[in-house]
Amino acid sequence: MQEGAAHGALSQALQLAQLQALDRVMAIAAFEVDGTLCHANANYLKLMGLSAAQARGRCHSSFCTPALLGSDKYETIWSSLCAGHAYSGIVERLRSDGSSCWLEATYSPVLDAQGRVLQILKVATDITARHAREQAQQEHLRRLSLVADASDTAVLISDGASCILHVNGGFTRMFGWTTEEVAGRTPIALLAPQMSEEFVNIYRTELRAGRPVGREEIVVGKNGQRYWAKVISNPILDADGQWRYTVSMLTDITRSKMHEALQHRVLEAMARERPLAEVLEMVCQEVERIAPEVTASILEVDAQGLMHPLAGLSLPASYSQQLDGVAIGPQVGSCGTAAWRNAPVLVDDIAQDPLWSNYKHLILPLGYHACWSTPIRNSQGHPIGTFAFYYREPRTDASSAFHQQLVDACSHLCALALEREHARARIRQLAFYDGLTGLPNRSLLQAKADQAIASAARNDEQLAVLFIDLDRFKQVNDSLGHPAGDELLRNVASRVQQVLRGSDIAGRLSGDEFVAVLPQCDAEHVANTIERLQELLAAPLTIAETSLAVSASIGIAMFPADGRDMETLVHRADMAMYQAKSQGRGRFSFFSSEMNRLAQERLALETALRKALQEGGLRLHYQPQIDMASGQLYGVEALARWTHAELGEVSPARFIPLAEECGLIADLGRWALGEACRQLAQWRTQGLAVPAVSVNLSPSSFHNLDLPRMIADTLDRNALAPQDLTLELTESILLDTNPSTMKTIDEVHAHGVRLSMDDFGTGYSSLSYLRRLPVSELKLDRSFVADLEHDEAARALSSAILGIGKSLHLTVVAEGVETATQNVMLREQGYPVAQGFLFSRPLSPQDLEQWLIRRQAEAPALAPVAQL
Numbered sequence: 001m002q003e004g005a006a007h008g009a010l011s012q013a014l015q016l017a018q019l020q021a022l023d024r025v026m027a028i029a030a031f032e033v034d035g036t037l038c039h040a041n042a043n044y045l046k047l048m049g050l051s052a053a054q055a056r057g058r059c060h061s062s063f064c065t066p067a068l069l070g071s072d073k074y075e076t077i078w079s080s081l082c083a084g085h086a087y088s089g090i091v092e093r094l095r096s097d098g099s100s101c102w103l104e105a106t107y108s109p110v111l112d113a114q115g116r117v118l119q120i121l122k123v124a125t126d127i128t129a130r131h132a133r134e135q136a137q138q139e140h141l142r143r144l145s146l147v148a149d150a151s152d153t154a155v156l157i158s159d160g161a162s163c164i165l166h167v168n169g170g171f172t173r174m175f176g177w178t179t180e181e182v183a184g185r186t187p188i189a190l191l192a193p194q195m196s197e198e199f200v201n202i203y204r205t206e207l208r209a210g211r212p213v214g215r216e217e218i219v220v221g222k223n224g225q226r227y228w229a230k231v232i233s234n235p236i237l238d239a240d241g242q243w244r245y246t247v248s249m250l251t252d253i254t255r256s257k258m259h260e261a262l263q264h265r266v267l268e269a270m271a272r273e274r275p276l277a278e279v280l281e282m283v284c285q286e287v288e289r290i291a292p293e294v295t296a297s298i299l300e301v302d303a304q305g306l307m308h309p310l311a312g313l314s315l316p317a318s319y320s321q322q323l324d325g326v327a328i329g330p331q332v333g334s335c336g337t338a339a340w341r342n343a344p345v346l347v348d349d350i351a352q353d354p355l356w357s358n359y360k361h362l363i364l365p366l367g368y369h370a371c372w373s374t375p376i377r378n379s380q381g382h383p384i385g386t387f388a389f390y391y392r393e394p395r396t397d398a399s400s401a402f403h404q405q406l407v408d409a410c411s412h413l414c415a416l417a418l419e420r421e422h423a424r425a426r427i428r429q430l431a432f433y434d435g436l437t438g439l440p441n442r443s444l445l446q447a448k449a450d451q452a453i454a455s456a457a458r459n460d461e462q463l464a465v466l467f468i469d470l471d472r473f474k475q476v477n478d479s480l481g482h483p484a485g486d487e488l489l490r491n492v493a494s495r496v497q498q499v500l501r502g503s504d505i506a507g508r509l510s511g512d513e514f515v516a517v518l519p520q521c522d523a524e525h526v527a528n529t530i531e532r533l534q535e536l537l538a539a540p541l542t543i544a545e546t547s548l549a550v551s552a553s554i555g556i557a558m559f560p561a562d563g564r565d566m567e568t569l570v571h572r573a574d575m576a577m578y579q580a581k582s583q584g585r586g587r588f589s590f591f592s593s594e595m596n597r598l599a600q601e602r603l604a605l606e607t608a609l610r611k612a613l614q615e616g617g618l619r620l621h622y623q624p625q626i627d628m629a630s631g632q633l634y635g636v637e638a639l640a641r642w643t644h645a646e647l648g649e650v651s652p653a654r655f656i657p658l659a660e661e662c663g664l665i666a667d668l669g670r671w672a673l674g675e676a677c678r679q680l681a682q683w684r685t686q687g688l689a690v691p692a693v694s695v696n697l698s699p700s701s702f703h704n705l706d707l708p709r710m711i712a713d714t715l716d717r718n719a720l721a722p723q724d725l726t727l728e729l730t731e732s733i734l735l736d737t738n739p740s741t742m743k744t745i746d747e748v749h750a751h752g753v754r755l756s757m758d759d760f761g762t763g764y765s766s767l768s769y770l771r772r773l774p775v776s777e778l779k780l781d782r783s784f785v786a787d788l789e790h791d792e793a794a795r796a797l798s799s800a801i802l803g804i805g806k807s808l809h810l811t812v813v814a815e816g817v818e819t820a821t822q823n824v825m826l827r828e829q830g831y832p833v834a835q836g837f838l839f840s841r842p843l844s845p846q847d848l849e850q851w852l853i854r855r856q857a858e859a860p861a862l863a864p865v866a867q868l
């Protein structure tokens with residue numbers, strides 16, 4: 001009994017201790033069945049932020065969140081408690097300050113002896129901090145999984161046996177499989193079955209050793225879609241260093257990899273100047289390596305719209321050859337139509353598609369059923385080729401995305417290679433061919449001729465070089481304009497080519513000069529060829545609505561007789577051409593050694609003349625011009641003289657044309673002007689009355705727009721008036737089409753310098769021409785004067801010319817008066833001025849001074865002139 005009482009006391013004490021311990025660590029509260037708080041320990045009050053007085057009478061619902069109160073849950077739980085059922089859970093409650101706290105709580109109904117619920121006892125622990133941590137952790141995990149699933153990187157987790165455990169959303173999107181579909185399968189067998197066993201072993205060894213493995217691989221998805229993927233596999237080891245998992249990440253690098261794989265090789269080949277066909281074949285091979293299910297082909301489309309196979313060795317040559325030269329069009333298979341439309345053409349069923357109706361018999365026997373062709377465009381967007389895939393198996397949607405990327409990469413590269421080739425061809429054309437006629441230019445002609453000459457030398461054969469110069473080409477150019485001249489040259493080039501053999505070489509040197517090289521050719525063959533050429537050239541030709549009679553002067557030099565190299569042969573053929581030209585139009589002439597001698601002489605003379613002009617070796621003589629009425633000096637004409645050290649006196653009739661030909665005439669004119677003005681000024685200083693000086697200027701001197709200023713300076717420098725100077729022009733100036741000529745003439749005239757038309761009556765003496773030129777003087781050509789005494793017509797003409805001059809208020813000077821009879825006749829006709837040996841030959845300045853002094857002394861006897 002005592003023992004029992006002791007045991008009971010101990011048990012009570014223990015219960016009390018437990019309750020006290022519970023009371024110390026837990027928050028405890030008791031609620032009436034209606035929810036009124038009837039007891040709360042210190043922990044509870046503290047947790048809820050209440051004093052005992054504030055807690056008293058509060059209802060349980062006042063601690064609950066509006067969300068809980070608004071839901072059915074609250075009523076359900078409370079009813080269940082009131083029905084005697086306990087409830088445990090994590091609950092959110094509101095403190096007195098409105099903040100929320102999280103409790104791990106147990107609600108226990110307190111029953112009376114009859115089992116009726118008297119109160120609800122709540123025992124709770126504050127887990128607010130833990131709850132916040134867990135929430136944060138969950139959010140972190142949620143975000144992580146979002147990253148994993150939302151990322152485009154495919155992530156795959158496999159175990160140590162390489163069996164797939166999990167794939168992320170990115171994997172599913174990229175490859176089409178969900179985790180459920182691929183769990184348990186090995187990644188390599190699934191994605192890259194082509195991978196070698198050797199690599200698989202290395203791969204596993206590395207992972208087992210804890211080392212990550214990275215590689216770039218072509219991988220295949222659920223529907224056959226292919227990607228070029230960058231794969232990084234990271235092994236996850238456990239605490240014991242055992243390989244437990246592998247996390248592999250696969251990134252789609254198809255586009256960049258394609259560009260890299262293709263561009264690397266192709267651009268390198270281009271940089272190494274490999275031929276176009278080789279570069280494009282490389283593109284096809286690379287494509288077929290990346291996508292073995294296709295056969296690639298590249299065609300070029302030329303400027304005429306004809307197709308030419310460039311690459312695609314996997315297609316039989318017999319097939320490609322049949323496409324060569326086929327014109328693009330609206331129904332010309334996939335390629336011809338793609339180039340025609342300048343848009344991709346995809347034909348999935350060649351057998352049925354009308355685009356292939358004329359060509360399917362070529363391709364179907366080869367086992368191809370589909371063809372996808374894309375135009376290759378130049379930088380202006382025009383089709384210059386096609387890039388095509390031929391398929392033996394039906395195409396799939398999955399593969400076409402991959403193929404599209406290949407097409408994009410390749411057509412760009414092909415365009416680059418083709419455009420580069422076109423640019424090179426254009427450069428070649430510009431560098432070696434004449435832009436106007438398309439004939440080889442001087443450089444190419446030289447190179448080809450060198451080869452032909454070397455071959456002729458080796459085989460001991462003759463070879464002819466023809467120098468062809470069109471007759472009167474300048475006139476066509478000047479009268480019909482340059483476009484007409486160009487057309488004439490193109491036409492002549494084509495006619496020259498027509499008469500030549502395949503082995504002959506034709507080229508254009510410059511202007512209207514062509515050269516032809518005829519290998520294995522004797523003089524007879526040359527003559528025949530030239531005869532045919534002249535006949536062909538003479539065939540009617542209408543340019544700019546004008547019918548032209550074309551002829552050419554041709555010079556011929558023969559290898560080896562006339563020279564052993566092209567330079568010599570062309571030079572000698574040129575000399576022979578001059579010889580031919582001097583004989584009239586449409587002639588030809590073979591080179592001779594006499595011609596050569598003359599040419600050498602001419603060259604020597606040219607050199608000496610240049611030197612004389614530079615070193616003051618030229619002089620001026622002056623021929624008096626006489627006023628017929630008074631017998632007084634009217635003026636003097638300055639005439640150039642040159643005494644050559646070996647040749648002696650060289651006639652101006654020889655060195656003036658030479659100066660024209662070798663471009664010295666403008667310098668000579670400048671010198672003559674300066675010297676004549678200087679001399680006139682000097683005479684005047686000496687007190688000699690020389691009224692004016694005439695200077696001969698060639699038409700080319702008037703091309704110089706600076707001539708008027710130069711004349712004005714010269715006159716100023718010598719204190720002369722403009723009317724002291726007369727410039728003698730020849731009628732050929734009327735044919736000069738240089739735009740500067742008329743402007744210069746007008747300016748010189750406006751300055752007050754007189755202009756005289758020399759040799760009048762021999763050339764283009766037309767009144768309309770004369771009116772255009774502001775001349776003050778005409779000089780009757782001396783041929784009329786020479787014939788005056790014996791020729792009625794000459795007399796009539798000289799009279800008519802005088803009439804023309806008078807009607808235009810021009811002074812007419814009779815040239816070349818040698819006899820007194822001529823002089824009388826001219827005076828009777830009314831000529832106001834005369835010049836000729838009768839009065840004086842051209843004289844040196846000193847002789848002219850003596851002449852003047854003598855005349856002045858004899859003045860009474862000399863005037864009138866008839867007394868001469």
Ligand SMILES: Nc1nc2c(ncn2[C@@H]2O[C@H](COP(=O)(O)O[C@H]3[C@@H](O)[C@H](n4cnc5c(=O)[nH]c(N)nc54)O[C@@H]3COP(=O)(O)O)[C@@H](O)[C@H]2O)c(=O)[nH]1
Binds near residue numbers: 623653818836842
């Ligand atoms: N552009 C330049 N042309 C010039 C210059 N100096 C001369 N020439 C031209 O050269 C041609 C030949 O000239 P030249 O041998 O001096 O002959 C001139 C006279 O000597 C000659 N003449 C004069 N009177 C007579 C004569 O009674 N009988 C006869 N047989 N010949 C005579 O005529 C030439 C002058 O002719 P023209 O100039 O037409 O007045 C000649 O065309 C010169 O023009 C020069 O510096 N620049």
